[in-house]
Amino acid sequence: MIGYLDTDDYEKIRILYYLENHRLTNVMYEDISEDLNLTLYQVKKNLIEIKDEIEQWGMNDYYQVSTFHKKSYVKYARKTQSNIIVLVNEYAKRATMQLLVQAVLTESTKNMFDLEEALFVSRATTYKLIKKFTELSNNYDLRITKATRFEGDEWNIREFVYHFYNSLYGSLSYPFSDEVMGELSSLLEGLLRIPNLLSSNFSSQDKNKLLYRLFVIYIRNYFHHYTKAQPFMRVDSVITDQIKEVLATKLEGTPQEILEEAYELQYFMVSEQLIDTIDLPKLEIVDVFGDTLLQVVESELPKFFEDLNTESVKEHLRQIHTRLIVSKRTNFDTALYHDFSYIDENYQIVQDMSYAFVQKLMTIEGYEALVEEKYEALVREYVFLLINRIPIDKLSPRLKLSIDFSYGQGYNNYILKNIQSLTNLNLDIRIGKSELPTDVYLSNSPDKNNDGVQIIWSSPPSAYDWEFLGNTLIQVRKSRGNG
Numbered sequence: 001m002i003g004y005l006d007t008d009d010y011e012k013i014r015i016l017y018y019l020e021n022h023r024l025t026n027v028m029y030e031d032i033s034e035d036l037n038l039t040l041y042q043v044k045k046n047l048i049e050i051k052d053e054i055e056q057w058g059m060n061d062y063y064q065v066s067t068f069h070k071k072s073y074v075k076y077a078r079k080t081q082s083n084i085i086v087l088v089n090e091y092a093k094r095a096t097m098q099l100l101v102q103a104v105l106t107e108s109t110k111n112m113f114d115l116e117e118a119l120f121v122s123r124a125t126t127y128k129l130i131k132k133f134t135e136l137s138n139n140y141d142l143r144i145t146k147a148t149r150f151e152g153d154e155w156n157i158r159e160f161v162y163h164f165y166n167s168l169y170g171s172l173s174y175p176f177s178d179e180v181m182g183e184l185s186s187l188l189e190g191l192l193r194i195p196n197l198l199s200s201n202f203s204s205q206d207k208n209k210l211l212y213r214l215f216v217i218y219i220r221n222y223f224h225h226y227t228k229a230q231p232f233m234r235v236d237s238v239i240t241d242q243i244k245e246v247l248a249t250k251l252e253g254t255p256q257e258i259l260e261e262a263y264e265l266q267y268f269m270v271s272e273q274l275i276d277t278i279d280l281p282k283l284e285i286v287d288v289f290g291d292t293l294l295q296v297v298e299s300e301l302p303k304f305f306e307d308l309n310t311e312s313v314k315e316h317l318r319q320i321h322t323r324l325i326v327s328k329r330t331n332f333d334t335a336l337y338h339d340f341s342y343i344d345e346n347y348q349i350v351q352d353m354s355y356a357f358v359q360k361l362m363t364i365e366g367y368e369a370l371v372e373e374k375y376e377a378l379v380r381e382y383v384f385l386l387i388n389r390i391p392i393d394k395l396s397p398r399l400k401l402s403i404d405f406s407y408g409q410g411y412n413n414y415i416l417k418n419i420q421s422l423t424n425l426n427l428d429i430r431i432g433k434s435e436l437p438t439d440v441y442l443s444n445s446p447d448k449n450n451d452g453v454q455i456i457w458s459s460p461p462s463a464y465d466w467e468f469l470g471n472t473l474i475q476v477r478k479s480r481g482n483g
Contacts, residue, residue, distance in 0.1 A: 002168075012091070025077060040072075044069065093169075100130070104150055141156055226257045229260045233266070285325065320381045328370075400452075416431060
């Protein structure tokens with residue numbers, strides 16, 4: 001959704017993600033320009049504005065952006081209690097596209113003249129903005145009419161509005177008034193009181209998702225736009241009736257219209273795994289996707305297939321595909337810009353499998369464009385699914401590490417205990433010199449007869465030493481995996 005930001009602000013976010021993911025603290029302007037296809041003027045201008053905005057918004061304690069124009073490089077650092085989404089949130093609040101979506105959603109304008117006034121732009125700019133909106137929202141098949149209203153399937157409109165605001169605002173700020181927040185809080189409290197409704201893992205982030213979905217339902221209902229639940233959403237249960245009763249306290253409409261809202265909200269909660277007592281709906285295309293991937297694993301990767309609980313995996317795939325392919329909601333909206341290098345380096349096999357899966361899905365007729373749009377998001381979902389389902393010794397080569405310090409058994413055990421606390425390394429660790437081949441030899445003195453990689457620590461290891469060890473293990477594992 002960051003594509004909906006103003007052009008300059010979108011370029012700033014791309015630059016920030018580039019700096020965030022870069023291996024070096026000091027980054028040359030030329031590298032940013034070449035890799036992001038921006039002019040040097042754009043790079044310099046945007047970096048200056050980023051610095052000014054960080055200061056203006058009181059975020060100097062979160063980010064360090066130092067520019068050195070004479071030598072043409074930027075120094076970037078970020079503290080862990082913040083991330084780029086904080087700046088995305090600020091840019092979103094001032095985005096012209098946000099004003100457009102707000103005006104159309106709240107039906108505060110009746111024609112293009114009113115819309116120009118609301119956006120503070122010219123007629124030509126208004127039409128350009130609407131054209132850009134149509135292009136960006138092609139996945140939802142949405143348009144804005146001359147009467148400045150959303151045109152398209154009601155469910156797609158709701159999916160778009162939910163994803164737009166939840167992605168750009170999240171829990172940092174809310175795009176609705178205190179009065180609306182009061183109404184939403186009342187609905188939320190009513191849902192929370194329903195016995196056995198929410199999953200045992202329901203969290204504050206889940207609560208935020210539910211709040212945004214209630215906002216979409218409330219605002220569309222307020223302007224008399226009623227939903228008609230898709231056939232696969234119609235799962236009747238005691239919970240359905242209880243959700244309906246809660247919604248009826250704030251929504252207008254006939255009992256049937258409110259029941260339709262209950263079906264749709266219940267479906268949303270199930271697809272986001274907020275409810276674990278109702279099975280996901282059975283959809284042919286979702287099952288086709290899941291069956292296709294399991295067939296790939298069984299036929300081409302049998303050593304992995306035998307470790308999978310196929311029914312459990314199929315259910316997980318159903319949840320992923322229902323949310324991503326049917327509902328067009330993603331957990332990794334900016335996956336293209338995120339740095340997954342740690343996962344990629346440690347789980348190369350899983351990453352290769354996940355990319356192969358998505359390529360296979362690209363062959364399913366009628367879904368090529370949607371799969372392509374969600375390409376990186378699908379890859380990430382499969383990576384995390386497989387990491388949690390396949391034994392680690394099959395995900396990466398098992399490395400042999402020898403610990404052989406001359407400071408005594410107590411010291412060797414100290415090093416061993418610290419290494420064992422580093423999870424998911426898949427190591428065969430031995431104390432003392434071994435006659436067997438060793439991938440990494442860890443000691444305070446070199447061993448001329450050892451052909452493995454040697455790391456020599458002359459004193460108790462520092463934070464840098466531990467980091468170096470981790471990076472070395474990654475490099476050795478990569479070389480073993482390619483060997």
